[in-house]
Amino acid sequence: LSPVTPNPLKSAENSANDQLDIKETSPQTPTTEVVQSNQFGEKTPINQPILVTEPLSLELELQHLFAETRGSQKHTRQQLKARLTKKIISKSRRHKALFYLGFGLLAAGVVGAGLWGVFSTSYFWTLKTWESDLQALQTNQTQTVIPKPNQFKPLEWQLKIYEPILKDEFLNEAKTLIALIRDTRSFLQQSGELQQNSGRLIGGVLAGQSEDLAEQILKITTQLQLQTTTIADFLAESKQLDQKSLSQSARQQLAEQTQRLTQEAKKIAATTKVLKILPKVLGVESKQNLIVIVQDQRELRPTGGFIQAVGQLHFSRGLLTESIFQSAYELDKVRASKIQPPDEIKRFLGENLWFLRDSNWSVDLPTSAKQIRFFVQESTNQPVDGVAALTFEGVRRLIQASGPLDLPELNEQVTERNFYDRLEFHAETQSLTISNQSVDYLSLILTKLVTKISQLNPQDQAKIIEALYDLAESQPLQLTATDVEVRRAWTELGWGGEVLQPPCPSELATTNCVIDRLYQVDANVGINKVNPFIEKKVTDHIEVGETKISHQRNITYRNQAKLDSWPQGEYRAYLKFLLDKTAEFQSLLINGQPAATDQLLQYQEQENQVIGVVIQVPRQKSVTVELKYQLSHQYQAPFAYFFFNQKQAGTAEVQDILLSYQPTLKPRLITPDADLSSQLLNFHFQRETQSFVGAAFEASAK
Structure with missing residues (x-):
């Protein structure tokens, strides 16, 4: 029998396996877990633990080591790839969302800007329409064909959409503008109808073909009431409009029309009063x-x-x-x-x-x-x-x-x-x-x-x-x-032609209000028609003292007549000055000299003190007249001074009023507007109607 020769490698392997089995089953055998870090810094254990054993053969140990390392690296690469893929997908989604969001915002901005541009265009187009209406109002074109209301309908339609969503001053401006257009056109329309009805009334009366007078008066009165409401609305809304958006000419037209409509309201009130007495004047009940x-x-x-x-x-x-x-x-x-x-x-x-x-x-x-x-x-x-x-x-x-x-x-x-x-x-x-x-x-x-x-x-x-x-x-x-x-x-x-005795205006009324009345009346006694050639300049110097108010009137007459013969020639006039009966007359000078006694008259007439004198103004010459008088008063602040200068019918003149006061006083209210300097108020008038000046004073802080 041949002896079996053991394979040294196999024997070594078996021996090693036996040793491994022994080691795995031995609870006392210590182990060490080997970890490695990837590129993200994360630590991961190697799948198989490294057994602490007796030294193996170099080849086996190397094979085992390389196998473990390759597996670990492969696993790490797979994890890294998965993480990178996940990040890329996440970033892609965010970028896509941001893109769509940006695109949406851009589209919304473009649409919003477009809508706002349309709204602004509609606003300024409507503004131009209103400026045209103002021009018609300024020229009193009540019979002008009024533009169709749909010219401002686009703006009105947009307002209905935007107002519930947006709160903007510009929207309020547009709303006010539309209201002003309606008021302007209503006024023009009402004025046209009022003209027609008023014209028919006077035409019928004069031609002897009048309709029912009471019915006509009622119709006109109703129209006047409507027009009063329209004017009040216009004046209130015009104050709310930002005039910066108006052109220079439109601002000027608006200021003129505001003043005109204020006067129109006064005219309506006067017309209403006349209509109440018109049946009596026209003999409805008796001739x-x-x-x-x-x-x-x-x-x-x-x-x-x-x-x-x-x-x-x-x-x-x-x-x-x-x-x-x-x-x-x-x-x-x-x-x-x-x-x-x-x-x-x-x-x-x-x-x-x-x-x-x-x-x-x-x-x-x-x-x-x-x-x-x-x-x-x-x-x-x-x-x-x-x-x-x-x-x-x-x-x-x-x-x-x-x-x-x-x-x-x-x-x-x-x-x-x-x-x-x-x-x-x-x-x-x-x-x-x-x-x-x-x-x-x-x-x-x-x-x-x-x-x-x-x-x-x-x-x-x-x-x-x-x-x-x-x-x-x-x-x-x-x-x-x-x-x-x-x-x-x-x-x-104010049409009655009486000598007026006005009370102190409510704006100036205090417990101590001094009223200064002066009514100058000229009568041509030269039996000619020279008055159109007479230039008259009047200056009043008024000084408010502690116990007296001193009043000096200077009148300059200039005769510009070119002929000595009728209807021109010398201006011979009888001047009368009507003062309050409590006034203290001081002097009357002609060309700086006291008036001759036989030419000067002084007497009482009802509630007036009358001072009269005759003057003569040769052709191409000038004459000055100076009147002085005083009013007593109690110097106690606060108090007011009111000067009423009644105008004679058939005259026109230039007048300056200079009102000076003590340093212990300070004016708190002046009417009408005046130039104010050191203790002096300067008023200027081109007189065609009655005129007055007034000032309410209080104690000065000095």
């Missing part, structure tokens, strides 16, 4: 006879001018039934009684009898109207229920409103431009012969004027109403009546 005295302001007299003609307007049941115009000289001829004139007429006019043409000697129209009624009633045997005093300038402006007057009898046309020239041309002829009848030229013009007005269309007849209102406001037209209610209405409107 009424209105006398119109036509005064030539070129020969100035107390109520506005020398009485050149007289008109009789007879009304019955709301209609003009008859109109007659005659020369004042003609009526004086048929009057039988002989009346002694006032001493001033005797003294300065040299008349021994009182005539209708001089019956307006009292500056207070109701007082003069009593004498006028007496003379007219005696000459015509007709009752007189009211008196209207109308100057030549008033007639000229009515011709301007109605249009040229054709006089085919004389082959003439009278316009507002040649009115005075034609009057002067015919002045030396007391009467004209037309169709074998003697006719006064001025009476012919007035008759033609009434006929022309009655034949106008309603829109142009409404212009006559506007002209009459303006004349009453600026005094070429004044009114009084025998009926108490009617006379009170004229007085409240």
